[in-house]
Amino acid sequence: MSRIESEIAVIDTEIAVIGGGIAGLSTALHVALRGVPVVVLESRQAGAAASGVNFGGVRRNGRALAELELAARAIEIWHRLPELVGNDCEYSVTGHLKVARNDDDMATMAAHAEAQAPYGCAVEMISRNALMARYPWFSDAAYGAAWCASDGQANPRLLGPAFARAARANGADIREHEPVAALEKDGDGFLLRCDSGLEVRARQVVNAAGAWGARVAGWLGEAVELWPMMPQMVVTEPAPYFIEPALGVVGGDVYVRQIPRGNIIFGGRSGTADLDEGFGHAMTEEALGALQRTALVIPRMAEMNIIRLWSGVEGCTPDQLPVLGPSATTPGVIHAFGFSGHGFCLGPGVGAVVAELALDGETRTAIDAFDIRRFQS
Amino acid sequence: MSTESERGQFQRLSETGRPQITIHVDGEPVTALAGDTVMTALLLAGARLREFEFGGGGRRDARAGFCLMGACQDCWVNVEGGGSLRACTSYVSEGLRLTTGGGEAR
Amino acid sequence: MSDEQKILIVGAGPAGTRAAELLSGRGLRPIVVDEAPASGGQIYRRQPPGFLRAARLRYCFEAAKAEALHACFDGLTERIDYRPDTSVWSIEDNVAFTLGPGGVERIPFEALILCTGAVDRVIPIPGWTLPGVFTMGGAQIALKAQGCAVGRRVAFLGSGPLLYLVAYQYARAGASVAAVLDTARLGDALPVLPGLFAGGSLLAKGLWYQNWLRLKGVRLRRGVLPVAIAGEERVSGLRYRSGNGRERRIECDAVAFGWGVKSECQLAELAGCEMRFDGAARQWLPVSDDDGRAGVAGVYLAGDGAGVMGADAAEYRGELAALALLSERGAAVDDRRRRYLKARLGRLTRFRIAIDRALPYPDGLAAAQPDDTIVCRCEGVTAGDIRHGQSLEPAEINRAKAYTRLGMGRCQGRMCGLAAAEILAHHNGVGLAEIGRLRGQAPVKPLHIGIAGQAARDDPDRAASI
Numbered sequence: 006m007s008r009i010e011s012e013i014a015v016i017d018t019e020i021a022v023i024g025g026g027i028a029g030l031s032t033a034l035h036v037a038l039r040g041v042p043v044v045v046l047e048s049r050q051a052g053a054a055a056s057g058v059n060f061g062g063v064r065r066n067g068r069a070l071a072e073l074e075l076a077a078r079a080i081e082i083w084h085r086l087p088e089l090v091g092n093d094c095e096y097s098v099t100g101h102l103k104v105a106r107n108d109d110d111m112a113t114m115a116a117h118a119e120a121q122a123p124y125g126c127a128v129e130m131i132s133r134n135a136l137m138a139r140y141p142w143f144s145d146a147a148y149g150a151a152w153c154a155s156d157g158q159a160n161p162r163l164l165g166p167a168f169a170r171a172a173r174a175n176g177a178d179i180r181e182h183e184p185v186a187a188l189e190k191d192g193d194g195f196l197l198r199c200d201s202g203l204e205v206r207a208r209q210v211v212n213a214a215g216a217w218g219a220r221v222a223g224w225l226g227e228a229v230e231l232w233p234m235m236p237q238m239v240v241t242e243p244a245p246y247f248i249e250p251a252l253g254v255v256g257g258d259v260y261v262r263q264i265p266r267g268n269i270i271f272g273g274r275s276g277t278a279d280l281d282e283g284f285g286h287a288m289t290e291e292a293l294g295a296l297q298r299t300a301l302v303i304p305r306m307a308e309m310n311i312i313r314l315w316s317g318v319e320g321c322t323p324d325q326l327p328v329l330g331p332s333a334t335t336p337g338v339i340h341a342f343g344f345s346g347h348g349f350c351l352g353p354g355v356g357a358v359v360a361e362l363a364l365d366g367e368t369r370t371a372i373d374a375f376d377i378r379r380f381q382s
Numbered sequence: 383m384s385t386e387s388e389r390g391q392f393q394r395l396s397e398t399g400r401p402q403i404t405i406h407v408d409g410e411p412v413t414a415l416a417g418d419t420v421m422t423a424l425l426l427a428g429a430r431l432r433e434f435e436f437g438g439g440g441r442r443d444a445r446a447g448f449c450l451m452g453a454c455q456d457c458w459v460n461v462e463g464g465g466s467l468r469a470c471t472s473y474v475s476e477g478l479r480l481t482t483g484g485g486e487a488r
Numbered sequence: 489m490s491d492e493q494k495i496l497i498v499g500a501g502p503a504g505t506r507a508a509e510l511l512s513g514r515g516l517r518p519i520v521v522d523e524a525p526a527s528g529g530q531i532y533r534r535q536p537p538g539f540l541r542a543a544r545l546r547y548c549f550e551a552a553k554a555e556a557l558h559a560c561f562d563g564l565t566e567r568i569d570y571r572p573d574t575s576v577w578s579i580e581d582n583v584a585f586t587l588g589p590g591g592v593e594r595i596p597f598e599a600l601i602l603c604t605g606a607v608d609r610v611i612p613i614p615g616w617t618l619p620g621v622f623t624m625g626g627a628q629i630a631l632k633a634q635g636c637a638v639g640r641r642v643a644f645l646g647s648g649p650l651l652y653l654v655a656y657q658y659a660r661a662g663a664s665v666a667a668v669l670d671t672a673r674l675g676d677a678l679p680v681l682p683g684l685f686a687g688g689s690l691l692a693k694g695l696w697y698q699n700w701l702r703l704k705g706v707r708l709r710r711g712v713l714p715v716a717i718a719g720e721e722r723v724s725g726l727r728y729r730s731g732n733g734r735e736r737r738i739e740c741d742a743v744a745f746g747w748g749v750k751s752e753c754q755l756a757e758l759a760g761c762e763m764r765f766d767g768a769a770r771q772w773l774p775v776s777d778d779d780g781r782a783g784v785a786g787v788y789l790a791g792d793g794a795g796v797m798g799a800d801a802a803e804y805r806g807e808l809a810a811l812a813l814l815s816e817r818g819a820a821v822d823d824r825r826r827r828y829l830k831a832r833l834g835r836l837t838r839f840r841i842a843i844d845r846a847l848p849y850p851d852g853l854a855a856a857q858p859d860d861t862i863v864c865r866c867e868g869v870t871a872g873d874i875r876h877g878q879s880l881e882p883a884e885i886n887r888a889k890a891y892t893r894l895g896m897g898r899c900q901g902r903m904c905g906l907a908a909a910e911i912l913a914h915h916n917g918v919g920l921a922e923i924g925r926l927r928g929q930a931p932v933k934p935l936h937i938g939i940a941g942q943a944a945r946d947d948p949d950r951a952a953s954i
Binding site: 050053057091092137162163165167170240241244287288289290292293294296297299301306308309310311312313314315365 | 508578580583592637814878879880884886887891896897898900929930932934935936937938940941942943944945
């Protein structure tokens with residue numbers, strides 16, 4: 006922080022965003038692009054929590070129908086990343102395979118594929134024989150798959166920082182290591198108090214606090230159940246490139262992608278976290294299970310070495326859909342949290358939607374299913 | 383005598399009285415001595431252990447280990463048929479078959 | 489002994505050996521896990537069975553100490569649970585996860601003594617990834633444990649106690665020493681001569697090696713600045729600037745280099761130890777008190793892994809940690825012995841400070857590397873990549889890691905992390921402490937998926953159905 010900034014104890018702005026993950030940073034960029042003042046208050050580093058340490062899937066295959074329109078909007082932005090944020094974030098349309106374990110999985114996925122079709126997302130069912138012909142490295146555990154050619158993957162470590170840089174370049178004020186301690190009504194707007202003593206006055210507030218989003222909602226008298234979820238990741242040493250599509254097995258215990266450099270990133274089970282501390286920790290015991298299960302699906306991986314484990318904290322709602330839309334109690338506050346493990350793909354689109362809600366009072370994307378009132382009986 | 387070449391990176395200075403062991407490197411027999419590490423055997427015969435994965439412009443640089451104490455992890459060599467071993471902390475054994483090439487898709 | 493009472497010692501070098509000696513002598517049966525096939529650590533590393541080279545050739549002036557330490561450990565094997573060829577790759581919730589000949593095992597422990605040692609401190613310079621470039625310690629191991637030289641004509645570069653010793657050992661063994669290039673100047677030693685004498689014979693040994701090399705006609709140069717290691721497919725030479733600034737070139741087919749050693753502390757970090765930046769060591773170190781107590785219940789640190797003080801100090805620190813562990817358990821310990829050990833350590837600390845000043849780390853050399861110098865040898869990340877991080881301009885080392893893959897390769901930043909921090913700190917105009925550290929993450933060494941997966945404790949039905 007520069008000396009001049011450090012002397013300013015109060016900032017006046019139009020929109021204050023709590024949380025500098027991808028949802029908040031994309032919001033900041035889209036607001037700033039329209040010339041409106043915006044401040045992001047991030048408790049740690051921009052894009053370094055769940056946004057920066059997740060699996061890296063950019064996928065519609067198997068996604069809840071309610072999220073498909075938002076996902077389509079996000080993916081349209083994913084394709085424009087180089088012009089929008091000056092970095093492609095290693096986004097690559099590799100396709101995604103949702104792998105079945107049995108006939109029941111195949112039937113469920115086929116029904117879902119049909120339901121997805123009207124959203125412009127083509128998903129093709131692949132029989133076991135066809136799957137083995139295309140990807141002979143699968144074991145017998147793969148029973149068939151749903152294939153979505155328009156899905157892809159990207160490097161999570163770059164996305165948030167690239168949005169932060171672009172937002173700053175367009176005038177957004179992004180404050181890192183600036184945890185928000187309190188949010189109060191203040192005349193027509195709001196006053197946000199940070200642990201550091203910094204105060205931000207804003208006309209509107211965006212709650213993009215991820216796993217901490219329910220705390221912020223609680224300040225407004227809005228109760229939302231939000232569990233911390235800590236997806237755990239593993240990465241191998243570089244190996245010859247053979248897994249072109251990203252893939253996930255039905256049930257969520259195995260998901261795998263390989264980058265052209267050769268490292269295979271795969272997930273499984275959960276790490277641990279302390280929300281007050283702010284970190285996710287990998288769990289060795291859980292990792293052993295992930296290694297075993299993944300090698301059952303892709304036997305060739307059994308001969309590879311892993312070189313690192315990690316985890317991060319994300320917020321999961323009871324129906325595993327995000328909270329996205331205006332506060333039910335407090336006009337001027339917009340929620341965008343609880344992405345339940347789906348936020349990386351959606352994040353760029355979330356910012357576009359929130360910017361519309363804040364600046365136009367409405368959005369062209371369907372978000373009714375994400376209304377916070379669904380949890381308030 | 384073990385397979386020691388003028389082109390070899392290492393030079394054996396002593397301890398030559400041990401039993402011979404033959405391993406295969408890229409299909410070629412390499413004679414080593416019992417108690418040689420894989421790194422010693424390979425670097426007495428040549429000046430490379432493996433290809434570096436991230437060479438630019440189609441050219442792959444060779445790597446030949448660095449720390450010799452299992453810390454830098456720069457000497458992992460592939461075992462024929464799958465798997466790999468750390469050359470500086472693994473010892474030669476009869477029948478061992480290694481490859482020093484690398485990164486092409488299998 | 490039940491799981492709850494287990495004492496785990498990681499590392500069977502000087503510190504681990506002395507800790508195991510004391511504890512086993514008091515009727516306890518510690519588990520000693522060591523990566524090597526035989527005890528001794530790196531400093532007193534043993535040669536494989538069947539090798540005949542005499543100890544005095546391998547350990548020089550330290551031969552008696554090495555043999556005493558080996559004999560001590562060999563006398564313990566009935567009274568300890570010794571697991572050679574086994575490395576600890578993760579520690580969490582008082583369980584150490586090991587990988588050894590029997591695969592992955594869990595060792596629940598009540599007390600843990602980490603004696604994880606040190607590795608060479610290197611500064612990336614152009615050409616350092618060429619075949620034929622090795623760490624100073626690595627070059628010594630080739631000779632000590634394999635009877636080989638790392639080249640036919642070897643140049644030695646760096647500073648620190650190993651520089652002249654290894655060059656001497658090479659020359660003595662019949663290898664051709666192309667040159668010994670010391671980045672320290674003679675003048676660096678003069679103000680600290682009294683401190684150096686505190687180390688007594690250590691100083692004499694260093695001078696003796698230099699003198700021997702000089703008499704043999706080996707080219708010794710002080711105050712040099714390395715420029716680059718030359719070569720296409722392997723080393724062909726070493727370019728450096730001499731004290732008067734003129735660029736020179738040495739013809740050689742191997743380079744051994746290093747600037748002392750740095751602590752290996754990933755496991756201490758995984759065990760929950762607080763990490764603090766140590767300005768003298770120029771690295772983050774796990775915090776421990778004079779007795780080796782780490783501040784985490786049941787965790788003790790000893791030897792160079794807890795801050796580099798050398799092999800003699802490691803023996804004292806191993807014993808001190810074991811004494812602290814005993815007294816924590818309410819056992820009677822000999823206070824006079826403890827005071828004696830601390831007094832010896834104090835003397836070695838003064839010598840260490842003097843050594844660091846006499847053989848200073850070349851401040852600024854890492855930071856001065858051109859943008860195209862590879863820094864992270866695992867991932868091929870250059871100094872320029874670190875400075876600019878895909879134009880995202882990292883201000884902290886974990887941001888540089890995120891943007892560039894620095895330290896994300898097989899070694900997890902073990903070799904390049906300190907130099908990368910210097911490059912980034914200098915570029916951002918901040919101190920090393922402010923640039924942060926690459927955090928230790930499991931597995932601290934590469935881990936085989938198939939072998940490790942066999943240790944999973946998942947419900948077999950669930951595993952079978954994926």
